[in-house]
Amino acid sequence: MRNARLIAMRELRSRVRRTGYRVTTVGGLLLIAALFLLPTITDALQNASRTEIAVSGADAATVRALQRSLPERAPNGRPTLQLRHVAGASAGERLRRDGEVDGLLLLGGATPRYRAEAPDDEVDRLLGAVATLTAQQRLQRRGLDAREVAAVFDAPRIAVRDTDGKSVSSQSRTLVYALLLMLYMSVLVYGAAASSAIVQEKASRVTEVMIARVTPLEHMAGKLGGVGLAGLAQFAVWIGAALAILAVGSLLGGSSGVELADVPATTFIAFGAFFALGFTLYGALYAGLSAPASRIEDATAAGALPGILIVASFLAATVALGDPESGAARILSFIPPLSPMTMFTRVSLGSPPLWEVALSIVLLLAMIALVLWLAAKIYRVSILLYGTRPGPRGILTLLRSS
Amino acid sequence: MTLELTAVSKSFSTGPAVSDLSFAVPRGAMFGLLGPNGAGKTTTIRMILDIIRPDSGALAWDAEPVIDLPRLTFGYLPEERGLYPDMAVAEQIAFFGEVSGLSRRDARDATTRWIERMDISEHADKPVAALSKGNQQKVQFLVAMVHEPPLLILDEPFSGLDPVNHELLLDILPELQAAGTTIVLSTHDLEQVESLCDELALINRAELVFAGPVTQLRARHADRRRVQLVFRGDEAGLLDEVDELDTRRGPDGWLELSSTNGTSADELARHALRHGELRELSTVEPSLREIFLDEILRMP
Known part of the structure; x- marks a missing residue:
């Protein structure tokens, strides 16, 4: 175990020092920042085009009430139509002429009037607000108190729930899809990375020096651990940055289209757990199948089987993405090669019973143990083979001879 | 251990x-x-x-x-x-x-x-x-x-x-x-x-x-030992008397002889002294390289 840890830490250090790793980490950070900051930038642009209107002929409280009747908000929460109370019509007109406001609303007369250089769609919104306010004032004049008036105009709220009573927002579905895509890509990329790390070490003959000191299982586990940790470290940086941007954004009153409160912590915990499990399963498969190879090209060919399984796993997860509690999604989430992505999607979007999650993980762990055992056997007998990579029959012969 | x-x-x-x-x-x-x-x-x-x-x-x-x-x-x-x-x-x-x-x-x-x-x-x-x-x-x-x-x-x-x-x-x-x-x-x-x-x-x-x-x-390879001597004198007489002698002319004109036929150093020295002057006499063990080649080539 100590040797596997030492090998893993060396592999991790070596990977994080590489230019390619740093470039992809920084590139990912920039992409995440761009994705999450884009709505805030859009907000800023919308703020720049906000319409400000001076209101005269009504007291400040009426103007505030009128402002409340304009529910339309930019994604950052600010009103798209900003009203400013002015003492008199002439003061308002002066502001309009000086360009400090876009329009002037004159209340108090028999007919409200609106003056602007180029009246646009704000007129409809103003009309709606004035109509609401007028109705409220009429009701109050007829004896209803403020609370009763507010109750009349209180708009009904519709809570959106899935059939299991779990609230689902389109934002969280998008986030889960993004995480699923990340899971798919990461298992594919880091599985292949584990494969090439093994073959490179073999090609540089370090493997022979290592195998003289550690058991093949320790060596394989160390390589897989190092590559997997490098992947987890990269995701930790990306997810941490995304959370930091969301948190800072919401503190500053901005919005990125995804609310932190909408995303349960279990989604991120499930992501970490299913990445670790999925990577171990596919990484071991990659390691075992590429151990007989001594060239990167041969290792790539050996990666066809795990590659196909990973694609199948992603397709199975899209079934769960459509309906996490459908019969097909439930069955697929128990089949070990497919379960890392399918169960992650179900946990994030649905409400699978705890026993189903536990059974899925137990079956996955059993599969991982079997694949690790087989991969270690292949690894032990073939890690020092050089030359043409043996085919499936050759590998079977090697296994029998071991 | x-x-x-x-x-x-x-x-x-x-x-x-x-x-x-x-x-x-x-x-x-x-x-x-x-x-x-x-x-x-x-x-x-x-x-x-x-x-x-x-x-x-x-x-x-x-x-x-x-x-x-x-x-x-x-x-x-x-x-x-x-x-x-x-x-x-x-x-x-x-x-x-x-x-x-x-x-x-x-x-x-x-x-x-x-x-x-x-x-x-x-x-x-x-x-x-x-x-x-x-x-x-x-x-x-x-x-x-x-x-x-x-x-x-x-x-x-x-x-x-x-x-x-x-x-x-x-x-x-x-x-x-x-x-x-x-x-x-x-x-x-x-x-x-x-x-x-x-x-x-x-x-x-x-x-x-x-x-x-x-x-x-x-x-095991004692038979590969060589007796070497450096001689000047009646070369033809010595070569007639002792069989299987390898010869090589040295840069100073003396004749370098070596024998691998089992003749002892004493015996070869006596022959040489009968026909001339003897400058050097030595018994040379076979090198590991010779032994190695001998062993490898001996195998069928």
């Missing part, structure tokens, strides 16, 4: 790599493992290191099967260089020290000490790929022995070393031996084996040809 191989056999799909191999390496010996390419030396070494397992037979160190021993019992320098090219020299040696069972601190201390001893301190922080071939070989040697194992197996350790570093390694190996390390040296450099090793095993075509002290191997 002794390394013992008993009736060890190993076959691959291409045929037998090692067949019924038995020999023992005494504790503290400098032991040569010789044989032509493809003889089975590397397979033998890999079985000693438990990298591969024999089909039959037993390998034991101090009466304990090698498969039960902690791997840090051994140090191994493979024939082909196996180092992380982008890892710094000191970091790499210390890493292999740790993997071989040393604590981080001990690995660092040992690395500093041995880097100085091997005269590569100035390269300590450089990546291995930036070093010359000879210096890389020195790093490979340190990687093999930084944990100072009781048994050190060196496959072509002098490969790529310039004469100065060659001498340095020639100094260090006896030091390690004096400190109690058992060293198995596999090399084609028979002169090195001749100067360093007390005992050897000779393998050819997967089979053991000889195992034992170098003196015993020489005794």
Whole structure:
């Protein structure tokens, strides 16, 4: 175990020092920042085009009430139509002429009037607000108190729930899809990375020096651990940055289209757990199948089987993405090669019973143990083979001879 | 502590790599493992290191099967260089020290000490790929022995070393031996084996040809001893009297003669003195190279 840890830490250090790793980490950070900051930038642009209107002929409280009747908000929460109370019509007109406001609303007369250089769609919104306010004032004049008036105009709220009573927002579905895509890509990329790390070490003959000191299982586990940790470290940086941007954004009153409160912590915990499990399963498969190879090209060919399984796993997860509690999604989430992505999607979007999650993980762990055992056997007998990579029959012969 | 191989056999799909191999390496010996390419030396070494397992037979160190021993019992320098090219020299040696069972601190201390001893301190922080071939070989040697194992197996350790570093390694190996390390040296450099090793095993075509002290191997080839003399006088008379004499004219005009027909030095000297003047007389043992070729070519 100590040797596997030492090998893993060396592999991790070596990977994080590489230019390619740093470039992809920084590139990912920039992409995440761009994705999450884009709505805030859009907000800023919308703020720049906000319409400000001076209101005269009504007291400040009426103007505030009128402002409340304009529910339309930019994604950052600010009103798209900003009203400013002015003492008199002439003061308002002066502001309009000086360009400090876009329009002037004159209340108090028999007919409200609106003056602007180029009246646009704000007129409809103003009309709606004035109509609401007028109705409220009429009701109050007829004896209803403020609370009763507010109750009349209180708009009904519709809570959106899935059939299991779990609230689902389109934002969280998008986030889960993004995480699923990340899971798919990461298992594919880091599985292949584990494969090439093994073959490179073999090609540089370090493997022979290592195998003289550690058991093949320790060596394989160390390589897989190092590559997997490098992947987890990269995701930790990306997810941490995304959370930091969301948190800072919401503190500053901005919005990125995804609310932190909408995303349960279990989604991120499930992501970490299913990445670790999925990577171990596919990484071991990659390691075992590429151990007989001594060239990167041969290792790539050996990666066809795990590659196909990973694609199948992603397709199975899209079934769960459509309906996490459908019969097909439930069955697929128990089949070990497919379960890392399918169960992650179900946990994030649905409400699978705890026993189903536990059974899925137990079956996955059993599969991982079997694949690790087989991969270690292949690894032990073939890690020092050089030359043409043996085919499936050759590998079977090697296994029998071991 | 002794390394013992008993009736060890190993076959691959291409045929037998090692067949019924038995020999023992005494504790503290400098032991040569010789044989032509493809003889089975590397397979033998890999079985000693438990990298591969024999089909039959037993390998034991101090009466304990090698498969039960902690791997840090051994140090191994493979024939082909196996180092992380982008890892710094000191970091790499210390890493292999740790993997071989040393604590981080001990690995660092040992690395500093041995880097100085091997005269590569100035390269300590450089990546291995930036070093010359000879210096890389020195790093490979340190990687093999930084944990100072009781048994050190060196496959072509002098490969790529310039004469100065060659001498340095020639100094260090006896030091390690004096400190109690058992060293198995596999090399084609028979002169090195001749100067360093007390005992050897000779393998050819997967089979053991000889195992034992170098003196015993020489005794087996006593008939290859040559008597050499440098003579001036009645050359034709001497050559008529003694059969099977090889001759060569020396630069000073004296005739150099050698005999491998079993004629003793005394007898040859008497013949020579009857016909002229004798300047030098010596008995020359066959070189290990001659013995090696003799043994290899003798096999059917």
